[in-house]
Structure formats: C-alpha cells, structure tokens
Amino acid sequence: MVRPVIALDADGVLLDYHLAYAAAWERAFGSHPEERDPQAYWPMDRWKVPKLRLWRRSRFRSEFGELFWSTVPPLPGAIEACHRLRDAGYDLVCVSALEQRYEAARLHNLRALEFPIERVIATGHHEMARSPKADAVEAIGAEVFVDDYLPYFRGVASHIHTALVLRAPNGSPNIGPEMVLASSTHQDLPDFTAHWLSR
Structure with missing residues (x-):
C-alpha cells in the first residue's frame, strides 16, 4: 500500500537554524553571541552580532560546511x-x-x-x-x-x-x-x- x-x-x-548559527559564530570568533530579539525571524536580527566585512565574513562562512549541516x-x-x-x-x-x-x-x-x-x-x-x-x-x-x-x-x-x-x-x-x-x-x-x- x-x-x-x-x-x-x-x-x-x-x-x-538560529541555535546552529550562534554555535557557528562561537566557533569562528570564540564567543557565543548575546541574544537581542528572541522573536526575530532572521538569525542576524536575533543575535547581537555586527555586520561582517572581508576576512571576518570569509571566516564565518567557512563554518557553514559539513560539520554545520550535520549538527x-x-x-x-x-x-x-x-x-x-x-x-x-x-x-x-x-x-x-x-x-x-x-x-x-x-x-x-x-x-x-x-x-x-x-x-x-x-x-x-x-x-x-x-x-x-x-x-x-x-x-x-x-x-x-x-x-x-x-x-x-x-x-x-x-x-x-x-x-x-x-x-x-x-x-x-x-x-x-x-x-x-x-x-x-x-x-x-x-x-x-x-x-x-x-x-
């Protein structure tokens, strides 16, 4: 049937995804981000994180690989x-x-x-x-x-x-x-x- x-x-x-995003931030930069708005739809608005430029953006993006998507x-x-x-x-x-x-x-x-x-x-x-x-x-x-x-x-x-x-x-x-x-x-x-x- x-x-x-x-x-x-x-x-x-x-x-x-929000919790995984915060964990990726901590792996990249060594500290867990503070929560800004628990009712935010997008993770960059939920967590108190700055806009990233150049190498810091590249460093953060490097965390979104096999480890990230499997955990x-x-x-x-x-x-x-x-x-x-x-x-x-x-x-x-x-x-x-x-x-x-x-x-x-x-x-x-x-x-x-x-x-x-x-x-x-x-x-x-x-x-x-x-x-x-x-x-x-x-x-x-x-x-x-x-x-x-x-x-x-x-x-x-x-x-x-x-x-x-x-x-x-x-x-x-x-x-x-x-x-x-x-x-x-x-x-x-x-x-x-x-x-x-x-x-």
Whole structure:
C-alpha cells in the first residue's frame, strides 16, 4: 500500500537554524553571541552580532560546511511531531533549500536526531517567480508541504496543502498578499501535526 507523503522543510520547521548559527559564530570568533530579539525571524536580527566585512565574513562562512549541516539541533517538539505523523501512516520527506553537496550531511543530521525521515531533497535557493521547491514537492507526490518561508509556496500545485509555520514574527517575510498561497498557518510543526491529525 502506498503511503501518503508529507514534504517538510528543515530549517525553521524541523531544525533550529538560529541555535546552529550562534554555535557557528562561537566557533569562528570564540564567543557565543548575546541574544537581542528572541522573536526575530532572521538569525542576524536575533543575535547581537555586527555586520561582517572581508576576512571576518570569509571566516564565518567557512563554518557553514559539513560539520554545520550535520549538527543543527532540533526544534522543540519536532521529532515527536514527525513520529506522530509517521505513526498515522505518512511518509516524510525533507525538502530543503540547501546546496546539493550538503544533502547527505542534512540526512545524517536528521537520522542522528532520530527523525523518522529517510530522504532529503536539496533544491538550492533561488528567489524566482516559481519556488525551487515546487517541482520537488510535486515529483514526490506530496499531499502536504510544510515550510516556514512563504515565497517557497510560489508555483506549488493547488491540490497540495501548503502549511505555513509562522514562528518568530519580527522581520518575517510571512506577510502580505502572498499569504493566500498558504492553505493553513501554524505556530510550529507540533501545532500543524495536531491540526492535521484531528481532521
């Protein structure tokens, strides 16, 4: 029997990119950044960090390699939410706007954390009229696509339920006329899961 598929974004839905960003900063510069705004959508706004130039920017970027993408911590309740979905009969596939060379690192990360996810599709990131994730989500026959970045719903087929995780509101791109692209909105993955399984 073919199980229905739910496509899940990683950073902001399954994994805490903000904490990983702070850890990368500490590895690069020797000190953990202070928190400025816990409700900030973007990590550079959440943490009290300066804008980087030249070699310091290069030094920080060097931290975003295999180690980074294989050790991002989980968001609260995300692992349990995925197990609930899996136990309810769904196959879960991670569709991430990540460079393809880090696809295996992301899968290793999810497996190490015991997410019930056996496949990662890395689409890369492109700001276009059609989301780079749209083709991947349709190709796997997803019934639902869960993401925390509204522009990634651009071009997704209308028969796919698009669930938007709102999370931190300050500076969020999840506003405006494109909100019509979201079939439903949720504070986090556990909130989506409770909603979806209670239908």
